[in-house]
Amino acid sequence: MPVRTEAVGKTYPPAVYAVGREKVKEFAAAVGETNPVHLDPEAARAAGYADVVAPPMFAVVYSAPVMAPAIFDPEIAINFATMVHGGQQFVWGPPVVAGDEITTTASVKEIYEKDGKGFYVFETVSANQRSETVCTATWTNIVRGV
Amino acid sequence: MPQLKAGETIPELRVTPDRYVTHRYAGASGDFNPIHIDEDFAKQVGLPGRILHGLWTMAQVARAQTDAAGGPERLRRLSVQFRGMGFPEQELTVTGTVREVAGEVAVVDTVAEQNGQQIIRNAEAELAVG
Numbered sequence: 001m002p003v004r005t006e007a008v009g010k011t012y013p014p015a016v017y018a019v020g021r022e023k024v025k026e027f028a029a030a031v032g033e034t035n036p037v038h039l040d041p042e043a044a045r046a047a048g049y050a051d052v053v054a055p056p057m058f059a060v061v062y063s064a065p066v067m068a069p070a071i072f073d074p075e076i077a078i079n080f081a082t083m084v085h086g087g088q089q090f091v092w093g094p095p096v097v098a099g100d101e102i103t104t105t106a107s108v109k110e111i112y113e114k115d116g117k118g119f120y121v122f123e124t125v126s127a128n129q130r131s132e133t134v135c136t137a138t139w140t141n142i143v144r145g146v
Numbered sequence: 147m148p149q150l151k152a153g154e155t156i157p158e159l160r161v162t163p164d165r166y167v168t169h170r171y172a173g174a175s176g177d178f179n180p181i182h183i184d185e186d187f188a189k190q191v192g193l194p195g196r197i198l199h200g201l202w203t204m205a206q207v208a209r210a211q212t213d214a215a216g217g218p219e220r221l222r223r224l225s226v227q228f229r230g231m232g233f234p235e236q237e238l239t240v241t242g243t244v245r246e247v248a249g250e251v252a253v254v255d256t257v258a259e260q261n262g263q264q265i266i267r268n269a270e271a272e273l274a275v276g
Contacts, residue, residue: 023174030174031205032161037218047217056221057205058210062174081191083198089225095218138225 003111003118003146006062007076010046011107021098024052027061044097051098059090060136062102063124067139070122078120079143086119086142093134103120109138118146150244150252150275157213159240161206163198167234171202198232204265205250207258210240215273222251228271232260242271250276 020042028038036043037053044052054061071078098103103126108122119142126135150156168182177199180187188196203224211221232238242256252273258266 004264027174030167030170031202031209033209035212051233053218055205055208055209056224057201057219059175060175060201085228087227088201088204089223091223123249 002067003113003120003143004075004077007073007108007112008079008111009108010073010075012066012070012073014105015064017033017062017102017104018052019058019062019096019098019100019102021052023061024058026099027058028055030053031055031057033069041098043128049095049097054096054098055107056090056092058096059092059126059137061101062096062126063104063106063135063137066104066106067122067124071120071139071141076111076120078107078141084142084144085140087140089137089138092138094128094132095133100134102126102134103128115145116145118143124130149249150214150254150273152244152246155258156210156242156244156254158219159206159210159213160237162237163202163232164233165234167202168196168198171199175199175201179243193231194233196234197236197263198261200228200232200266203232205240207256207266207269209270210242210249210256211254211271211273214254215275219274220274221271222271222274223272226266228246228265230263230265232258232265234255236260238258238265242269247275250274 038133109123124137241252254271256269
């Protein structure tokens with residue numbers, strides 16, 4: 001069954017994520033971050049940040065509310081039984097700290113078939129409350145046997 | 147801040163994810179795909195057992211870069227390819243070599259290995275070094 005490419009270019013409604021101090025600490029602990037700027041508000045302030053700093057990979061957390069509806073979009077109809085996360089890129093802007101509100105939009109960048117595999121590439125762009133782009137991400141999912 | 151020069155390696159990061167790390171990362175990230183947290187489910191779908199979240203492994207690659215560069219803001223870009231599977235309770239090693247330093251950006255080629263197998267490969271990081 002060939003991949004369905006009608007959704008290329010489709011965008012999804014933005015989602016706003018309020019960055020909380022305890023969530024940043026929880027995420028930092030889960031990925032083994034030991035830098036106190038992620039864990040201790042005093043250390044973060046001493047280093048010049050308004051509050052604890054999200055580790056770069058916290059982009060996963062604030063992007064999730066808009067990425068989930070995108071990859072589950074019935075118009076794209078990804079076969080999850082044989083899907084793997086093939087590749088990922090993040091490009092970061094200014095740091096994200098607790099108290100920020102991050103608005104993320106998602107779009108379908110590419111869908112194509114190669115060597116019997118379907119490639120589904122999504123892009124998310126996340127901006128803070130000052131409209132500064134804090135992260136642009138490219139998410140590549142690969143489905144075997146399309 | 148640490149000096150990064152072309153041809154030099156970044157400090158190696160070694161970490162052994164404990165038995166429950168996939169559960170904590172599921173809660174922290176919101177990714178509760180049962181292949182990461184349910185041993186029986188993972189085996190039913192043909193995996194040897196629960197596997198690590200690729201993005202958790204990518205976070206270890208990111209940590210190796212921010213540790214090398216001297217802070218979270220210095221990581222400007224990270225691009226990876228996921229290959230194979232990572233498993234809890236087995237040591238993971240992240241290594242990297244500075245390919246070039248152009249202006250105020252160092253480009254690092256980096257990989258994550260477990261049991262001699264690259265589970266993240268062709269990864270490229272850009273670090274602000276100015």
